[in-house]
Amino acid sequence: MSRRIISLVIIAALLGVAVGSEVELGKIPREDPLGRELLYLPSPEMLKIMSLGNSGLVADILYLWSIQYYSGFKPNERFLYLETIYNLITDLDPLYFDAYRIGALIMEIQTSGDQVRLKETVRRLFDKGLENLPESWQLAEAAAWDLFMRFHDQEAALHYAEIAAVRPGAPARIDRMVGVWRDKEQAWTIDDSIEYWRRAVDDAENEYGRAMSVSHLYDAVTAKDRGALEAILAYYSERHESCAQSWEELIAAGFIGEIPLDLMGNPYGIDSSACTIVAFKKIRDQ
Amino acid sequence: MRAIRAIAVNTFREAIRDRILYLFIGFAIVMVISTKLFGMLTVGDESKIVKDIGLAAMQFFSMLIAVMMSMLLISREVDNRTVFNILSKPVRRWQFILGKYLGLVAIVAVNLLLITVILVVMVLIYTGQFDPMLVFAAFMTMLEMSVVAAFATLFAVLTRPILGSLMTLAMFVVGHTSADLWMLTRHLPGTLTRAVITVVYYLVPNLERFNFKTEVVHDLPIHLAAVGWAVVYASAFVAVLLFLAALRFQTKDLK
Numbered sequence: 001m002s003r004r005i006i007s008l009v010i011i012a013a014l015l016g017v018a019v020g021s022e023v024e025l026g027k028i029p030r031e032d033p034l035g036r037e038l039l040y041l042p043s044p045e046m047l048k049i050m051s052l053g054n055s056g057l058v059a060d061i062l063y064l065w066s067i068q069y070y071s072g073f074k075p076n077e078r079f080l081y082l083e084t085i086y087n088l089i090t091d092l093d094p095l096y097f098d099a100y101r102i103g104a105l106i107m108e109i110q111t112s113g114d115q116v117r118l119k120e121t122v123r124r125l126f127d128k129g130l131e132n133l134p135e136s137w138q139l140a141e142a143a144a145w146d147l148f149m150r151f152h153d154q155e156a157a158l159h160y161a162e163i164a165a166v167r168p169g170a171p172a173r174i175d176r177m178v179g180v181w182r183d184k185e186q187a188w189t190i191d192d193s194i195e196y197w198r199r200a201v202d203d204a205e206n207e208y209g210r211a212m213s214v215s216h217l218y219d220a221v222t223a224k225d226r227g228a229l230e231a232i233l234a235y236y237s238e239r240h241e242s243c244a245q246s247w248e249e250l251i252a253a254g255f256i257g258e259i260p261l262d263l264m265g266n267p268y269g270i271d272s273s274a275c276t277i278v279a280f281k282k283i284r285d286q
Numbered sequence: 287m288r289a290i291r292a293i294a295v296n297t298f299r300e301a302i303r304d305r306i307l308y309l310f311i312g313f314a315i316v317m318v319i320s321t322k323l324f325g326m327l328t329v330g331d332e333s334k335i336v337k338d339i340g341l342a343a344m345q346f347f348s349m350l351i352a353v354m355m356s357m358l359l360i361s362r363e364v365d366n367r368t369v370f371n372i373l374s375k376p377v378r379r380w381q382f383i384l385g386k387y388l389g390l391v392a393i394v395a396v397n398l399l400l401i402t403v404i405l406v407v408m409v410l411i412y413t414g415q416f417d418p419m420l421v422f423a424a425f426m427t428m429l430e431m432s433v434v435a436a437f438a439t440l441f442a443v444l445t446r447p448i449l450g451s452l453m454t455l456a457m458f459v460v461g462h463t464s465a466d467l468w469m470l471t472r473h474l475p476g477t478l479t480r481a482v483i484t485v486v487y488y489l490v491p492n493l494e495r496f497n498f499k500t501e502v503v504h505d506l507p508i509h510l511a512a513v514g515w516a517v518v519y520a521s522a523f524v525a526v527l528l529f530l531a532a533l534r535f536q537t538k539d540l541k
Contacts, residue, residue, distance in 0.1 A: 049466050052462040053345070053493065053497040056500060056503055057338040059338075060338045064324060067328065093500070097331070102330060
């Protein structure tokens with residue numbers, strides 16, 4: 001056997017030992033070493049200095065690492081030092097939109113632990129992002145939806161939606177979202193809703209946005225009309241011991257002067273079995 | 287002028303024949319292209335990662351080329367005694383230093399151009415848009431490297447190649463942290479310490495003045511005055527450093 005072949009065999013054998021050792025090492029269970037390493041994370045100031053003008057790159061590396069690291073957790077596990085890591089990333093690169101957005105999403109995955117504290121943590125990250133990205137309506141909208149969908153916190157959701165709505169470039173749909181959520185609040189009256197949606201119709205940027213706003217305005221106006229007209233129907237029923245079958249009966253009895261029309265100019269109907277009014281909502285055909 | 291140009295052209299030719307240059311350029315290109323892999327690992331804006339890594343590679347490998355090549359190019363001439371051939375012709379010593387420096391800057395510029403083209407293409411692939419700010423970032427990196435190369439040239443004249451390389455690397459690190467030194471003065475109690483640090487701050491170039499990476503990556507506005515003053519700042523430092531290098535080389539015993 002030539003020396004070359006012997007050398008190759010030796011190299012292959014040594015490489016085999018190295019690969020085999022690695023496989024065996026991988027089988028030995030270890031306690032989460034990364035979690036412990038997180039205890040010794042340097043401060044953002046120190047990392048900034050060490051990065052020699054590349055703090056954005058260090059933020060990227062930490063962000064990439066965090067995605068890989070935390071994706072190994074199960075939702076019912078406690079995610080270690082999540083807020084610390086995302087604070088560090090966003091201190092290194094305060095304009096890193098994805099770090100705020102994805103950081104909050106990772107936080108929201110956790111289903112165990114104190115959910116109130118978790119919500120506060122998520123809000124702190126969003127608040128930091130909104131302060132550092134004063135022109136981002138996208139982050140404020142994301143915060144609104146996360147608070148609404150994940151934590152069912154209507155008030156907080158409305159707070160973020162209102163921030164999103166006034167930011168430059170925010171689409172009209174956010175204004176509509178604010179209106180819908182306000183409609184669900186007790187303090188928000190129907191007249192407030194009507195005024196809000198009238199303004200949204202006037203400010204709509206395109207036909208789709210206008211149609212959506214008109215739809216909400218229709219609902220608000222109908223809700224107001226329903227209150228007034230159903231009171232008249234109830235009064236009529238009390239006097240005649242049966243519900244009116246048509247508006248003509250009410251006109252004949254002198255309760256109303258003319259057939260009531262909805263926002264689009266179409267007459268409301270009467271459901272005499274329930275003694276309520278019926279709205280035939282048709283927005284698109286108008 | 288003709289002598290300076292001849293030395294610069296020869297320095298450039300000599301450098302592009304050096305394998306170590308291709309090693310650095312190769313690493314830089316592989317790093318920029320591999321940003322695709324990093325981009326795949328992220329969630330969200332991939333182009334940010336591509337730009338961050340590309341700009342860091344641009345800076346890091348340009349710095350390595352500037353440091354290594356300046357040391358090799360000047361020490362080789364002295365060690366191989368070819369410097370005597372050059373200086374026996376109507377070439378002044380300061381012209382030799384200036385020519386060497388300009389040749390070095392040309393090498394760094396070519397390297398930067400290559401990395402910038404690849405980075406621009408990578409970003410074009412990701413975003414479908416040409417980002418002219420990357421060219422601006424390359425220009426600012428070139429300014430930074432012109433200062434680093436001037437330091438490398440000075441140290442190449444002052445000391446041995448390895449020590450000179452280490453000193454230039456140290457200047458690069460200090461240059462990027464000097465702003466933090468300046469911040470430190472606000473927390474120091476003694477006026478003397480504060481005065482010393484202030485002097486050090488002004489004597490060492492603040493290389494962060496050429497760092498517009500955040501603005502480039504996040505598409506932030508850039509003040510023209512900041513760019514203009516950065517050019518003046520770099521030119522002044524280069525002039526001072528080359529003047530010092532020429533002064534030392536004038537009296538240096540080359541035997």
